[in-house]
Amino acid sequence: MKENKFVAIYQDLADKIQSHQYPVGSLLPSEKELSGTYHVSRETIRKALNLLSQNGYIQKVRGKGSIILDVSRFDFPVSGLVSFKEIAEASGKKWRTNVHELVLTEADSHIAKQLRIPVGTVVWKIIRSREVDGERIILDKDFIRQDLIPNLTKEICEHSLYQYIEQELHLIISYSRKEMFVSQATDEDKLYLSMNDFHHVVVVNNHVFLEDTSLFQYTESRHRLDKFRFVDFARRQSVK
Amino acid sequence: MKENKFVAIYQDLADKIQSHQYPVGSLLPSEKELSGTYHVSRETIRKALNLLSQNGYIQKVRGKGSIILDVSRFDFPVSGLVSFKEIAEASGKKWRTNVHELVLTEADSHIAKQLRIPVGTVVWKIIRSREVDGERIILDKDFIRQDLIPNLTKEICEHSLYQYIEQELHLIISYSRKEMFVSQATDEDKLYLSMNDFHHVVVVNNHVFLEDTSLFQYTESRHRLDKFRFVDFARRQSVK
DNA sequence: TAGTGGTCTAGACCACCAG
DNA sequence: TGGTGGTCTAGACCACTAA
Numbered sequence: 001m002k003e004n005k006f007v008a009i010y011q012d013l014a015d016k017i018q019s020h021q022y023p024v025g026s027l028l029p030s031e032k033e034l035s036g037t038y039h040v041s042r043e044t045i046r047k048a049l050n051l052l053s054q055n056g057y058i059q060k061v062r063g064k065g066s067i068i069l070d071v072s073r074f075d076f077p078v079s080g081l082v083s084f085k086e087i088a089e090a091s092g093k094k095w096r097t098n099v100h101e102l103v104l105t106e107a108d109s110h111i112a113k114q115l116r117i118p119v120g121t122v123v124w125k126i127i128r129s130r131e132v133d134g135e136r137i138i139l140d141k142d143f144i145r146q147d148l149i150p151n152l153t154k155e156i157c158e159h160s161l162y163q164y165i166e167q168e169l170h171l172i173i174s175y176s177r178k179e180m181f182v183s184q185a186t187d188e189d190k191l192y193l194s195m196n197d198f199h200h201v202v203v204v205n206n207h208v209f210l211e212d213t214s215l216f217q218y219t220e221s222r223h224r225l226d227k228f229r230f231v232d233f234a235r236r237q238s239v240k
Numbered sequence: 241m242k243e244n245k246f247v248a249i250y251q252d253l254a255d256k257i258q259s260h261q262y263p264v265g266s267l268l269p270s271e272k273e274l275s276g277t278y279h280v281s282r283e284t285i286r287k288a289l290n291l292l293s294q295n296g297y298i299q300k301v302r303g304k305g306s307i308i309l310d311v312s313r314f315d316f317p318v319s320g321l322v323s324f325k326e327i328a329e330a331s332g333k334k335w336r337t338n339v340h341e342l343v344l345t346e347a348d349s350h351i352a353k354q355l356r357i358p359v360g361t362v363v364w365k366i367i368r369s370r371e372v373d374g375e376r377i378i379l380d381k382d383f384i385r386q387d388l389i390p391n392l393t394k395e396i397c398e399h400s401l402y403q404y405i406e407q408e409l410h411l412i413i414s415y416s417r418k419e420m421f422v423s424q425a426t427d428e429d430k431l432y433l434s435m436n437d438f439h440h441v442v443v444v445n446n447h448v449f450l451e452d453t454s455l456f457q458y459t460e461s462r463h464r465l466d467k468f469r470f471v472d473f474a475r476r477q478s479v480k
Numbered sequence: 481t482a483g484t485g486g487t488c489t490a491g492a493c494c495a496c497c498a499g
Numbered sequence: 500t501g502g503t504g505g506t507c508t509a510g511a512c513c514a515c516t517a518a
Binding site: 025056059061067069174175176177178179180181182200202209211212213225226228229230231232233234 | 265296299301307309414415416417418419420421422440442449451452453465466468469470471472473474
């Protein structure tokens with residue numbers, strides 16, 4: 001019972017929408033009515049509804065009500081800040097991570113710039129390939145600040161880095177910035193990936209920040225062209 | 241003075257952060273202090289701060305305060321629901337839209353499914369190429385419900401479709417869902433794009449919804465590999 | 481006109497962080 | 500311990516929608 005009221009209400013309503021207790025296209029009960037049902041103030045209901053709206057469950061229309069959206073259309077929210085493990089398990093496919101390299105190394109000028117640390121600082125360098133249904137389709141090169149994450153093992157990198165950081169170290173991963181583009185495949189790509197006949201890879205560069213805004217991880221993720229897929233759900237900013 | 245208080249405060253604070261009146265890494269005044277300065281309640285300040293947080297200006301830390309982030313790092317927010325015109329003008333490059341086709345046509349099964357309308361319904365079909373610095377790098381195939389957008393001209397498609405829809409028709413574009421992947425280049429791509437030696441394109445399929453949740457536009461956007469770039473700023477979901 | 485969501489208020493209690 | 504942000508309340512007024 002430690003959970004926030006508005007989160008609990010959000011989850012309750014989200015479940016009801018997903019199980020079609022509220023049909024697609026119909027209206028949610030009004031905020032006033034919901035505040036009665038859940039015995040909370042209207043502002044608390046509004047927080048729950050904002051979560052539903054942000055996550056694509058409802059569309060709020062002034063003067064009318066909250067329309068139930070077809071959430072089944074938005075199958076896999078690959079977008080956002082989600083670990084490979086979380087995506088892979090949600091997809092239901094067989095997956096596996098191979099750790100090719102896990103070393104402490106001195107940051108060169110490129111890595112130092114990306115992690116915003118002095119050149120020569122000791123950082124973790126991890127090279128992993130991601131296997132889905134028996135094919136190596138992603139090559140991840142991670143650089144992690146050793147002062148923030150002192151100890152790493154092959155097991156942690158194979159299993160789930162984020163789970164270790166959040167559940168063992170109790171650090172809070174807060175936000176990230178991804179940049180995507182297409183690049184020529186390198187010899188390294190051909191070494192670690194099942195490249196077949198492809199000459200390009202999709203590169204996803206990712207900066208990941210902790211709650212105190214420190215930049216702790218920089219990842220260069222190289223995806224085989226034919227297996228790359230990214231989904232983005234966006235609301236139009238009226239502001240600014 | 242019609243503007244909401246919290247939006248006005250958001251913009252004021254965002255300006256001050258961008259002009260470094262609040263240095264990167266320092267703390268914003270406390271919510272209590274700000275509510276005094278702006279003569280509003282604390283909840284109103286909190287709405288403004290939430291906007292700042294969502295847009296990457298600050299990071300809120302409980303018990304501590306709101307840390308100013310380095311917003312200049314997030315140069316081009318190409319992510320989200322933004323029209324080509326808005327992106328192109330923000331980049332400062334010379335751009336141009338060529339309208340190759342603008343016709344009313346009956347939806348085939350593919351388009352009918354994408355727009356969730358019956359097969360045979362009359363829809364707008366628009367084929368446009370986007371030129372940046374003299375090269376045709378994007379091919380846009382738009383399908384638009386004619387019952388929602390009755391009149392379209394070549395000029396509107398060349399200039400800005402979204403501006404017409406929002407400012408002339410007073411419809412509110414609300415949210416979209418993008419899906420990205422890489423595909424073989426077609427003959428059509430080679431006809432309309434300056435393809436040079438590339439054999440693949442990045443495809444961005446986009447469903448765009450109005451405020452009343454009607455799906456009014458489906459776009460297949462085909463980007464030349466070497467010119468594709470996408471930036472995504474994401475906060476980690478603690479919820480769910 | 482009645483009902484809806486959008487904004488705003490003044491106050492309360494809590495968990496967390498730093499000195 | 501004092502200050503911070505996170506949650507929650509009960510009420511108010513407004514703009515918008517639909518009948």
